[in-house]
Amino acid sequence: KQEVTQIPAALSVPEGENLVLNCSFTDSAIYNLQWFRQDPGKGLTSLLLIQSSQREQTSGRLNASLDKSSGRSTLYIAASQPGDSATYLCSKGRGGATNKLIFGTGTLLAVQP
Amino acid sequence: SAVISQKPSRDICQRGTSLTIQCQVDSQVTMMFWYRQQPGQSLTLIATANQGSEATYESGFVIDKFPISRPNLTFSTLTVSNMSPEDSSIYLCSTPTGSSGNTIYFGEGSWLTVV
Numbered sequence: 001k002q003e004v005t006q007i008p009a010a011l012s013v014p015e016g017e018n019l020v021l022n023c024s025f026t027d028s029a030i031y032n033l034q035w036f037r038q039d040p041g042k043g044l045t046s047l048l049l050i051q052s053s054q055r056e057q058t059s060g061r062l063n064a065s066l067d068k069s070s071g072r073s074t075l076y077i078a079a080s081q082p083g084d085s086a087t088y089l090c091s092k093g094r095g096g097a098t099n100k101l102i103f104g105t106g107t108l109l110a111v112q113p
Numbered sequence: 114s115a116v117i118s119q120k121p122s123r124d125i126c127q128r129g130t131s132l133t134i135q136c137q138v139d140s141q142v143t144m145m146f147w148y149r150q151q152p153g154q155s156l157t158l159i160a161t162a163n164q165g166s167e168a169t170y171e172s173g174f175v176i177d178k179f180p181i182s183r184p185n186l187t188f189s190t191l192t193v194s195n196m197s198p199e200d201s202s203i204y205l206c207s208t209p210t211g212s213s214g215n216t217i218y219f220g221e222g223s224w225l226t227v228v
Contacts, residue, residue, distance in 0.1 A: 032215050041123075043205055044156075044219040046114075051215060089155065091217075099144055099209045101217060103155040 003027075006090050006104035014112050018078050021107045023090030025071040031093035034101070035064050035075050038087045047088075048075070080111045115140060115210040117220035125226045131194045134223045136206030141186035147179070150203040150222075159204075162189040196227045 003026045013019050023033075031052050036044040048057045048064040050073070056065040063076040077084060087108050091101040116139040126132050136145065145162040160181055161169040168181035183189045193200050206220040 034217055036219075041203070041222075041224055043119075043203075043221040044207075046216055046218055049216045091156075098215070099217060100146065100158055100161070101156070101207075103157075105155045 004090055004092060004102050004104035006088075006107050008107060009105065010108040010110075012110040012112060013080055015080060015082060017080050017111075018076070019080055019109070021075040021077070021088050021090075021109070023073040023075070023104055025092055027071070027092075027095065031095065031098040033064075033066050033073050033093075034091050035062075035073075036089040036091065038089055038106070040087075044089065077109075080109075082111045082113045085109055085111050114216070115142065115208055115218045117206055117208065117218055119204075119206055119220040119223050121223055122221060123224040123226075125228060126196050128197060128227055130196055131192055132196065132225060133190050133192045134204050134206075134225075136189045136191070136220055138187045138208055140210070142208040142210060143186070144209055145183060145189045146207045147181065147189070147191045148205045148207060148219075150205065152201065156205065159191070162191075193225065196225070198227045201225060201227045 005024050007022045033050045035047040038044050050057050050066045061078040066073045087106045089106045090104040094100045118137045120135045147159040148156040149159050150156045158171050159174045162181050162183040164183045178194050180192045203222040203224045205222045209217050
């Protein structure tokens with residue numbers, strides 16, 4: 001069974017700090033990897049997509065990396081802001097059906113003003 | 114990116130009743146998926162909504178409980194039948210789109226509470 005694990009489950013940081021969220025996979029066959037943000041009671045907002053041939057993607061203050069050999073991905077958030085407070089979800093495409101996603105349990109981030 | 118609209122955004126339902134959730138995409142898409150997110154849990158894929166044929170269900174999900182329609186390339190519905198409190202969840206519609214067709218987008222979700 002393919003599993004996606006996210007560490008830590010929750011994180012609280014003061015505003016302005018740089019932080020790293022971690023994601024790991026039991027299945028080393030990595031297809032597309034996508035990070036999402038979810039605000040309470042809301043749907044998912046796509047943050048970054050790393051395709052299987054890529055190693056990282058950047059968007060503004062966000063940088064996501066993928067290390068296929070170790071089955072790990074990280075999401076780096078620079079200069080965190082209170083508006084970054086949300087749950088961050090890591091997902092990978094299933095083998096043979098990359099548009100079907102397997103999700104991690106998420107990291108709940110709180111950025112304190 | 115795709116704009117995905119879901120209705121209702123939230124509802125409180127009586128035990129034993131059924132509710133149909135609608136998903137509308139602003140462009141024609143080949144694939145549409147339905148996910149469930151139970152309280153405190155991550156997302157789990159329910160089924161793939163296929164246009165012109167029966168939906169493809171994941172292990173643990175059956176058509177009698179979650180009938181799905183896909184009448185065209187922009188619209189799908191998910192019905193949650195004979196609801197129990199365990200069905201209280203956020204139900205989300207998604208589709209891949211973008212220039213590479215690999216970015217997955219989600220609707221805002223439909224938050225159902227069964228009492």
